[in-house]
Amino acid sequence: MNENKLKFSIDTERLWKLGPNFLQSKDGQNALASGSLKGEDRLFMALASSSLLNTTLFLPGKKIIQLGEQFEDAYLLLSGEIQIVQNDKSYKLGAGSVIGLSEGMVGLPSKFSATALTSVQVKMIPFHRVDTVIKVLPPELRAILVTIIKRNLAA
Amino acid sequence: MSQFTVEKFLDGQFICKSGDPATHLYYLQEGEVELLTESGQFFGRIQEGQSFGEAAILQGGIRGASVRANGDVVCKVIANDQAAELLTSFSPLLVVIIEALLLQLAMNNSIKHT
Numbered sequence: 001m002n003e004n005k006l007k008f009s010i011d012t013e014r015l016w017k018l019g020p021n022f023l024q025s026k027d028g029q030n031a032l033a034s035g036s037l038k039g040e041d042r043l044f045m046a047l048a049s050s051s052l053l054n055t056t057l058f059l060p061g062k063k064i065i066q067l068g069e070q071f072e073d074a075y076l077l078l079s080g081e082i083q084i085v086q087n088d089k090s091y092k093l094g095a096g097s098v099i100g101l102s103e104g105m106v107g108l109p110s111k112f113s114a115t116a117l118t119s120v121q122v123k124m125i126p127f128h129r130v131d132t133v134i135k136v137l138p139p140e141l142r143a144i145l146v147t148i149i150k151r152n153l154a155a
Numbered sequence: 156m157s158q159f160t161v162e163k164f165l166d167g168q169f170i171c172k173s174g175d176p177a178t179h180l181y182y183l184q185e186g187e188v189e190l191l192t193e194s195g196q197f198f199g200r201i202q203e204g205q206s207f208g209e210a211a212i213l214q215g216g217i218r219g220a221s222v223r224a225n226g227d228v229v230c231k232v233i234a235n236d237q238a239a240e241l242l243t244s245f246s247p248l249l250v251v252i253i254e255a256l257l258l259q260l261a262m263n264n265s266i267k268h269t
Contacts, residue, residue, distance in 0.1 A: 005269065008262045040262075102259055145256065151263075
């Protein structure tokens with residue numbers, strides 16, 4: 001089935017208007033508590049402003065990952081849209097989408113192909129840096145990661 | 156890991172309820188818990204050695220499910236703000252990794268339900 005729908009996208013225009021310090025402000029806390037700012041909005045704002053991740057640009061038509069390939073980096077889409085093809089399904093993802101993180105953390109190859117439909121700006125999460133952090137974690141913190149990864153892979 | 160406190164729950168006791176403020180993260184040290192919808196319908200189990208409530212650490216908000224002890228249970232519990240401090244103390248990149256995993260989960264749930 002070829003739906004070709006936009007399955008996930010964060011309203012980044014609205015978030016950028018709120019400004020970089022909104023999350024730390026009283027208004028930001030109130031917005032989170034009231035639900036007018038969703039959890040994924042908060043996560044996106046924090047990640048998009050992180051200085052720990054490098055940014056790169058994919059031009060339209062760029063193949064970001066092929067079916068069966070291993071991920072060397074995971075990607076957070078800051079802007080633009082990508083096309084996902086998985087089995088008989090095809091759909092689009094927009095800003096806020098995270099590609100390959102759970103799969104790459106457990107060494108699984110990609111179950112889909114992803115291609116840039118527009119110019120796509122991404123933050124890169126390199127797995128060699130992720131592995132360095134994971135190695136030293138105590139069991140309680142490792143369990144948190146494993147739980148979220150399992151839920152992602154089961155979704 | 157002194158930031159974690161140990162809490163015991165008896166068989167059938169609710170550890171948290173759907174709609175409650177999501178203020179704590181739980182690591183299930185001993186036993187098993189059941190996940191229930193707001194209307195009390197069973198939809199999953201969490202086993203020893205796994206965590207629950209982790210989305211609350213970096214997202215806040217309210218609980219999306221109720222958690223009930225299935226048999227006696229021992230949990231290690233940490234408040235959200237302490238958990239965030241603990242994660243940062245290991246590596247600021249760890250916070251980024253968990254935020255990105257949670258955002259991936261939000262994306263996957265959206266893909267599943269649209």
